[in-house]
Amino acid sequence: MPATVLVLVETINDYLPILENQGFHLILAPTPAERAQAIASHGGQIDAVLTRGPLGLYADEIAALANLKIICVIGAGYEQVDLQAASDRGITVTNGAGVNASSVADHAMALLLSLVRDIPRCDAAVRRGEWPKIMRPSLAGKHVGILGLGAVGMAVAKRAANGFDMTVSYHSRQLLSDVPYDFCSTPTELARASDFLIVCTPGGIGTQHLVNKQVLDALGPHGFIVNIARASVVATNDLITALEQRRIAGAALDVFDAEPQVPDALKALSNVILTPHVAGLSPEAARGTVELVGQNLMAFFSDRPVLTPVKLPKSL
Template identity: 85%
Template sequence: MPATVLVLVETINDYLPILEHQGFHLILAPTPAERAEAVTRHSGQIDAVLTRGPLGLYADEIAALPNLKIICVIGAGYEQVDLQAAADRGITVTNGAGVNASSVADHAMSLLLSLVRDIPRCDAAVRRGEWPKIMRPSLAGKRLGILGLGAVGMAIAKRAAAGFDMTVSYHNRQHRSDVPYKFCSTPTELARASDFLIAATPGGLGTKHLINRQVLEALGPNGFFVNIARASVVVTADLITALEQRRIAGAALDVFDAEPKVPDALKALANVILSPHVAGLSPEATQGTVELVGRNLVAYFSGQPVLTPIELPKGVVTQAVQ
């Protein structure tokens, strides 16, 4: 009997035949109402769940799915998946780290270029029949700081260094001896050494609020900030204040605390560019991500090791009463 996969992701429908052709039965539940109904109605049928970091899978949902064996997360982040609940049940969790790195890096550089060169204001002015001579900085020769030098951070660094002659520094959980970029021991040190700062780190408790008032002060009034990571990496109130008071020059954001809601204070600012969490979306990235999910599912249900496992916390050990 084919394994049944509950699909919570709303952006991959065109590529779901990849999984169907591998023999998996799919239940689509992209809205909160459909999700709740599917968990209740099909609880005993679901063997696997396909989700993404912000959508997650919660402890009560895991408890409601007695036959759940594997959770596959699209993209690198898995911040809303209850890893402890999965570990307690012995459920495997995988992610798609690195598959969409090119797409996210392209979007990061697009946001940076648009922000620094003020493309939205130029576009709006021309549409109004105006012809302003807006003087903006160049990217060439500037200092780029990257918070998180994983697959996405590396893709950004290569584009910045090779394509724009930028000097690259980074902060990471660990120093990397395999890269030519300068390591900074703290986010504040990184910001102080940067003209532009890009957050490219995963979300979760380990990276929560790494970008705060102190870091933004270190970036300074001529500095620009781009976030294609997770909103949890930033203290949003500190960012808004820094932008309002021009303690930094501007910000470009693809991620927000309560998506799809965006603070009105951010919408009102002229020195901010906003995009609707689409950095990782491209046909190439989506196809590659679904293909990786398929390989993980096939491996798991064939009794083989999955390709991209997430390290889980220790599960609860229950002992029989003597």
């Protein structure tokens, strides 16, 4: 009998035939109402759940899925998946770390270029029939700080160093001995050394508000910040205040605390660029994501080790 997968993700439908061709039965539930209905109606027959970090899977939902054996999370982050509840049930959790790194890194650099060179304001001016000569900094020779040197951080670092002749520093949980970039022991030290700060670290309790008033003040009035990671890593109120007071030069954000709601204070600022959490979206990333999910599911249901397991807490 084929395994049944509850799909909570709304951005990969074009590639779901990959899973169907592998023999999996899919139940699509991309909205909150459909999700609740699917769990209530089909909870006993669902073997696997496909979700993403912000969508998560909660303890009460896990409890309602009596036959659940594996949770597959697309992307690196899994902050809203109740890992303790999964561990207590012996449920395997996998993620998709690295699959969409190129897409996210491309978007990070696009945001950085648009922000530093003020592309949206120039575009709007030309459309109004204006022809302003806006003087903006160059990226070449500048110092970029990368907060979190995982797959995405590494992809950003390579683009910045090799494509734009930038000096790269980073802060991660630990010093990496095999990278040619300077390590900074704290986010504040990293910001102080940087012209541009790019947030690439996963979300969750361990990284919550790593970027706060102290870090933003260290970045300074000529510094720019880009966040393509999770909104929780940056203290939003501190960021808004720093932008309003011009204690930093600008920000480009692809992630927000209460998506799809975005604070009006951010929308009102001229030194901010906003995109709707699309950094990881590309046809290449979507296909790669679903292929990895399929590989993990095929391995699991064939009693082989999954490819990208998430470390779970000890069961209670």
